[in-house]
Amino acid sequence: MNHWLHGMFTALVTPFDGGAIDYGALERLIAWQIAQGADGIVVGTATGEISALTDREQQSLLTAARSIAGRHFPVIAAAGTYGTADTVAAVVAAEKAGASALLLRMPYYSRPTRAGLAAHALAVAQATGLEIILDNDPDRCGVEIALETLERLEGAANIVGILERRGDLIRCDRIARIRDRRFMRLTGAAETLPAYLLAGGCGAITSIGNLAPHWLARLENAARSEFYGQAQILQRRLIPLLDLLAKEPDPILVKLALSLLHPGIEAAYRAPLTPARPELVPLVREAIEDLPRPLPETMTAQSLGRTAAGVAGRR
Structure with missing residues (x-):
């Protein structure tokens, strides 16, 4: 039986308007993710420009996302800084805010052994009852979660899986061998998604999920149903967009594409991120033409019985 953390999860952007978090746009984006079949959202990743948010904004964002999504739609909190004590405090706050699970970011700058x-992850696991997915992001953190470290963590029952940012198929198999196949392996590399699922992966957390959640759900279903030709076609139609999105730091072009898919949502960023180069705008428009279009604007958080004003009042 599949665990609820199996599936396609979106590393959600943080919408801004006039320099502040746009909670009305957040409602629209979350409602669209639900309507389009995403298995859940992750709040507080690099795609969400987490390093540009204050601690108070991070907490407010998670609380709002939980309220908008309702009780049953998964809202995973990405948490973790370079200090264990601060990470534990953030994790405790995320649990109180109603996070469904945690994506635990590894310490950066300090480059621990x-x-x-292992000690860092165990301290967090002991501080919360939430299930934890370890975020293995050596490109940003400067350290990789070694297979030996995963073995050390075997006694922590609530550490249930790992997000592999590079989508390494050989490492995916090795993780299963040193733990077991119930230890979940997700990928952050959307370009390798069908192959990763076939190698034993259970899902993905991706930035491109902001633009094509239904497309990713179809791709996953095709791969798991052994409709490999269909999965290949779906994947090939994603590749040009994935290639284009890599031409600027995440989430610059993702936000630009969202502004084209959802009129009224701004392609706004916080420094040091800057707007996309003008010559990329028509390329983004062209690349998203073949992707599923947004549902009508009636399918918003307001249609689910919530309003932006109501969310703002609960912050």
Whole structure:
């Protein structure tokens, strides 16, 4: 039986308007994710420009996302900084705010040893009852979660899986061998998604999920149903967009594409991110033409019985 963390999860952008978080736009984006068949959202990733948000904004964003999504739609909180004590405090706050699970970011800058990484993860696991997915992002954190570290963490029952940012198929198999196949392996590399699922992966957390959640759900279903030709066609139609999105730091072009898909939602960023180069705008428009279009604007958080004003009042 599949765990609820199996599936396609979207690393949600943080919409801004006039420099502040746009909670009305957040409602629209979350409602669209639900309507389009995403398995859940992740709040607080690099795609959400987490490093540009204050601690108070991070907490407010998670609280609002939980309220908008309702009780049953998964809202995963990405948390973790370079200090263990601060990370534990953030995790405790995320649990109180109603997070469904945690995506645990590894310490950055400090570059801890394998023993230090294991101790860090165990301290967090002991501080919360939430299930934890480890975020293995060596490109940003400067350290990789070694297989030896995963073995050390075997006794922590609420550490249930790992997000592999590079989508390494050989490592995916090795993780299963040193733990077991119930230890979940997700990928952050959408370009390798069908192959990763066939190698034993259980899903993905991606930035492109902001633009094509239904497309990713169809791709996953095709791969799991052994409709490999269909999965290949779906994947090939994603590749040009994935290639284009890599031409600017995440989430610059994702936000630009969202502004084209959802008129009224701004392609706004916080420094040091800057708007996309003008020559990329028509390329983004062209690349998203073949992707599923947004449902009518009636399918918004307001149609689910919530309003932007109501969310703002609960912050």
